[in-house]
Amino acid sequence: MKTRREWLAGLASLAVIIAACGGTTDAGTTTEPPTTEAPATTMAPTTEPPATETADEILTDFGVDDTTIKIGLLADQSSGTFDVIVKPIVEANQAYWDKVNAEGGIAGGRTVELVVADTRYDPAVHEQQYLTLRDQDEVAAIGQSTGSPQTAQILDELAADSMFAIPLSWYSGWAFDDNTLEQGYNYCIEAMNVVSFMNDMSEPGWTLSVATFPGEYGQDGAFGAKHAAGELGVEVIDLEGAVIPTSLGGDPATEIGPALVEAQPDWVYAVTGPGELAAMMGAAVQGGLQARWSGALPSYAPFLLTTAVAPVLDAAFYWPATTAAWGSDVEGMDELVETVSAAYPEGQFLFADYYVRGWVEAEMMHQVLEAAYESGDMTRAGILAAGQSIEGFDFQGLAPSQSYQGEPNDFIVRSTAIYDIDLAQFTPEATLSQGGGTGTVALDGYGLDYVSDIAANYELTEPCFTG
Numbered sequence: 001m002k003t004r005r006e007w008l009a010g011l012a013s014l015a016v017i018i019a020a021c022g023g024t025t026d027a028g029t030t031t032e033p034p035t036t037e038a039p040a041t042t043m044a045p046t047t048e049p050p051a052t053e054t055a056d057e058i059l060t061d062f063g064v065d066d067t068t069i070k071i072g073l074l075a076d077q078s079s080g081t082f083d084v085i086v087k088p089i090v091e092a093n094q095a096y097w098d099k100v101n102a103e104g105g106i107a108g109g110r111t112v113e114l115v116v117a118d119t120r121y122d123p124a125v126h127e128q129q130y131l132t133l134r135d136q137d138e139v140a141a142i143g144q145s146t147g148s149p150q151t152a153q154i155l156d157e158l159a160a161d162s163m164f165a166i167p168l169s170w171y172s173g174w175a176f177d178d179n180t181l182e183q184g185y186n187y188c189i190e191a192m193n194v195v196s197f198m199n200d201m202s203e204p205g206w207t208l209s210v211a212t213f214p215g216e217y218g219q220d221g222a223f224g225a226k227h228a229a230g231e232l233g234v235e236v237i238d239l240e241g242a243v244i245p246t247s248l249g250g251d252p253a254t255e256i257g258p259a260l261v262e263a264q265p266d267w268v269y270a271v272t273g274p275g276e277l278a279a280m281m282g283a284a285v286q287g288g289l290q291a292r293w294s295g296a297l298p299s300y301a302p303f304l305l306t307t308a309v310a311p312v313l314d315a316a317f318y319w320p321a322t323t324a325a326w327g328s329d330v331e332g333m334d335e336l337v338e339t340v341s342a343a344y345p346e347g348q349f350l351f352a353d354y355y356v357r358g359w360v361e362a363e364m365m366h367q368v369l370e371a372a373y374e375s376g377d378m379t380r381a382g383i384l385a386a387g388q389s390i391e392g393f394d395f396q397g398l399a400p401s402q403s404y405q406g407e408p409n410d411f412i413v414r415s416t417a418i419y420d421i422d423l424a425q426f427t428p429e430a431t432l433s434q435g436g437g438t439g440t441v442a443l444d445g446y447g448l449d450y451v452s453d454i455a456a457n458y459e460l461t462e463p464c465f466t467g
Contacts, residue, residue: 058107058376059379059382060379061379063140063380064110064140066110068110069111069140069378070112070115071365072114072115072116072117072137073090073093075087075117075146076118076121076147077118079120080275085298085301086168088355088358089144089354089355090114092357092362093144093361094114095343097112106373107370115137119150124153126145126146126154131157141384142158142166143365144361145165145167147168148169148216151165151169152173155179159179161380164387165179165180166182166183166365167182170185170220170296171220172465173220175411175463181364181387183360183364183393184322185412185414188224188227188463189224189413189414190297191227191271191296192228193452194269194318194320194416196228196453197418197446198269199232202266206266207265207266208267208268209237209263209265209269211243211256211260211270211280212243213276214243216467218271219243221269222465232454260283260291261287261289264291265291266291269293270296272295272296274301274303277293277299293317294318294320295320302352302439305439311423313439314424314439317421318443320416320417320419321353322357322416323353323395323399324399324417325356325419330396331397336398340359344432345432345433353438356398360398364395368383372385400449408460409461412460414456414458415450417446419443420441421439421441426438
């Protein structure tokens with residue numbers, strides 16, 4: 001763990017380095033969204049047909065027959081915001097199911113077919129693509145729904161359709177929704193743990209600023225950070241324009257960067273995308289800010305270590321996550337590494353940590369589908385009921401086990417792993433087949449079981465943010 005003296009020394013010349021590299025960076029997220037609209041469906045909303053029995057006397061309606069189970073992924077593939085981290089998550093899903101299918105499938109020998117729809121991190125496109133998956137592709141469940149505002153957009157339809165969904169999102173509101181099961185902690189709890197970690201690392205009197213996206217993602221994290229700061233007696237220095245419009249009108253380099261320079265906080269907490277984090281970080285450091293940084297899980301990705309802000313991340317950034325880092329010494333890691341590396345031997349190693357998240361997501365869906373099969377009901381409603389009834393999900397050490405039984409305050413995950421970033425342990429040119437390092441380093445005392453007193457004692461009786 002970097003000492004205060006070490007990170008101050010590391011930051012001393014970073015403004016010069018960043019200026020020499022051309023100032024701020026868009027962090028590589030330059031993919032232009034498609035110009036065509038998502039396919040529209042002209043079909044009427046699906047009505048439930050009479051359930052039928054397959055050869056092994058299993059009730060089915062949509063997306064399940066004697067040989068196949070169709071699972072939809074509502075995945076950001078081209079937004080320029082989160083697509084760069086969602087793509088390896090989808091790839092890990094595919095590698096997982098290819099392995100399961102090759103070994104005989106599930107639910108009496110059925111193979112799982114993934115149907116991937118590009119949502120572009122746009123709530124309207126997300127909804128349209130959901131309708132297509134529901135009506136045209138007739139999927140049995142949603143194995144991934146990227147984004148908090150995007151998933152919120154389809155909640156009423158999920159309920160009307162009795163559709164089970166796993167959000168690629170950690171909004172605290174999912175704990176209060178019957179159709180969604182999030183994997184891991186929520187943004188609100190995550191922020192409480194991270195701010196408590198900041199307090200452990202700091203001298204009394206330290207200050208905090210928070211920069212976020214609007215809506216269920218950004219404001220859920222902002223609530224948790226400010227709640228923890230209040231409990232700890234930490235001053236939060238509010239920023240002008242601290243909420244960055246996402247689609248994506250705000251300019252974090254020209255707006256948030258100067259605001260941070262003026263505020264001069266000791267720590268900055270970001271609930272944004274990786275590109276926005278890099279832009280405001282570069283501008284703030286170039287303007288003379290010497291702060292330490294952290295952010296919500298999706299705000300960072302190791303590819304940022306190939307950009308001009310790499311020295312800042314090395315010297316002064318800490319990353320929270322719901323899962324073990326790639327290559328960690330945990331039960332399920334060897335199988336994951338072997339399978340994903342074989343499936344994508346030329347895949348970029350710098351995305352390796354996000355492959356872990358995708359694998360865990362597929363494991364959750366696997367356990368839900370097997371439970372539905374064991375119950376004899378693989379209709380959409382049956383799969384949903386199975387997800388709601390599972391006493392506990394086991395992720396083989398890749399993520400904390402969790403249950404959804406009881407009230408949200410009883411079952412939410414309250415632990416957060418926090419990782420240091422070490423540029424010396426990053427191998428940007430490595431492929432999965434070659435192996436390497438992502439620069440993600442475990443911190444003693446802040447592993448997957450780390451729970452701060454503030455997070456442990458927080459009473460979650462409603463979502464931290466409602467918009």
